[in-house]
Amino acid sequence: GEDDVSPASSRAQVPGPAFSAAPLVVYASPATADALAPALAAYAAEAGIPVSPHFVDGLPALLRAGRDDPRADLVVLVGARAAAEAAAEGVLRPVAGDLALEVLPPPLRDPDGMWLALAFRPALIARDVRESALPVAEDYAALAEPAFAGKLCLGAFGSGANAAIVADLIDTLGTRPAERVVRGWLANAALPVFATEADLRSAIGAGRCAAGVVLAPVVPPPETSVIRYNAARAPSGELWAAGVSRHAGRPDDARALLAWLVSEAQLPAAGRRVVAADLPARHPALTGALVEEAARLAERAGYR
Numbered sequence: 182g183e184d185d186v187s188p189a190s191s192r193a194q195v196p197g198p199a200f201s202a203a204p205l206v207v208y209a210s211p212a213t214a215d216a217l218a219p220a221l222a223a224y225a226a227e228a229g230i231p232v233s234p235h236f237v238d239g240l241p242a243l244l245r246a247g248r249d250d251p252r253a254d255l256v257v258l259v260g261a262r263a264a265a266e267a268a269a270e271g272v273l274r275p276v277a278g279d280l281a282l283e284v285l286p287p288p289l290r291d292p293d294g295m296w297l298a299l300a301f302r303p304a305l306i307a308r309d310v311r312e313s314a315l316p317v318a319e320d321y322a323a324l325a326e327p328a329f330a331g332k333l334c335l336g337a338f339g340s341g342a343n344a345a346i347v348a349d350l351i352d353t354l355g356t357r358p359a360e361r362v363v364r365g366w367l368a369n370a371a372l373p374v375f376a377t378e379a380d381l382r383s384a385i386g387a388g389r390c391a392a393g394v395v396l397a398p399v400v401p402p403p404e405t406s407v408i409r410y411n412a413a414r415a416p417s418g419e420l421w422a423a424g425v426s427r428h429a430g431r432p433d434d435a436r437a438l439l440a441w442l443v444s445e446a447q448l449p450a451a452g453r454r455v456v457a458a459d460l461p462a463r464h465p466a467l468t469g470a471l472v473e474e475a476a477r478l479a480e481r482a483g484y485r
Contacts, residue, residue: 203430204251205255205431206254207221207233207254207255207257208235208249208253208426209237210259211236211237212259213421224441227441228441235253240263240266243256244266252426253426254429254435254438255424255425255435255438255439256426258296258421258424259421260345260419261420261472264295267295267424273295273424273426273427274425274427275295276294276295276424291424295424296424298420300421301420301421302418302421303397303418304342304345304346304396304419305395305396305411306412306413307385307408307410308385308408308410309385309386309388309392309407309408310406310407311391315332315392318392320413321394321417322350324366324392325362325363325364325369329369330369332391332392333370333390333393334370334375334385334390334393335366335367335374336377336381336393336394337374337375338479338484338485340375340376340378344475344476345475346417347478347479348474349417350362350363353415359475359478360482363478363479364482371390371391372390374484378395378396381393381395386407395410397410425439
């Protein structure tokens with residue numbers, strides 16, 4: 182599914198809090214900045230309060246955000262593993278039951294109510310339409326097949342959704358078959374792994390390789406007659422999750438902002454792309470464990 186739909190089943194009914202003049206502090210990954218910064222500005226204008234976003238790089242910095250100066254009220258995390266770690270390490274406080282249980286279906290929220298999903302960016306399979314004899318891959322494992330020998334662009338394990346894809350392969354196929362798929366990717370790679378998805382897209386556009394995996398973009402790239410994208414039958418991807426900081430100075434205000442973000446579809450449509458059926462319905466603790474196993478698998482296979 183590449184259709185853009187809101188994750189919310191209905192508008193959240195959250196009483197309007199009494200706002201003070203102090204800014205509401207939001208810490209988030211820089212990966213969310215293009216989509217989140219305009220949304221926070223829109224909320225500030227609508228609610229009549231200042232919102233102060235801080236885009237900090239690295240999970241450790243986000244996990245410290247609740248105690249750093251300025252102290253976070255809301256924390257936005259990228260990746261199911263980051264969300265699981267934040268919940269496990271006591272960085273977040275539970276969201277009140279009505280918001281956690283009614284706004285989003287179970288696959289889009291932490292089972293203990295620690296975070297809610299803002300977006301799920303599916304990983305799409307990109308291909309060069311000039312390679313007319315190349316089959317359309319319906320899943321990520323198909324890219325390890327002989328038809329893609331010398332044709333594959335492969336992103337680094339730590340970039341995009343690659344770690345999540347390997348984790349999902351382990352979950353669905355088992356460890357040994359998943360490792361065979363990863364080794365097949367490496368054998369099919371036309372070039373060394375790419376550090377960024379932008380470089381990978383450029384290589385396909387230049388005809389240096391013919392297929393690869395990229396996240397659905399937050400801001401759509403310029404239209405091209407060369408590259409086409411298709412969704413996998415069981416998409417992996419990148420989760421954006423948000424929760425109220427355990428040490429929030431204004432938890433009620435943070436909860437109101439969180440409700441607005443998940444219910445109002447204020448993120449740009451291309452950045453939201455949330456389809457409940459596309460998100461693997463696993464407990465985040467299991468997802469975190471699978472990503473750890475995926476990292477060990479990648480190390481054994483030489484996928485870095």
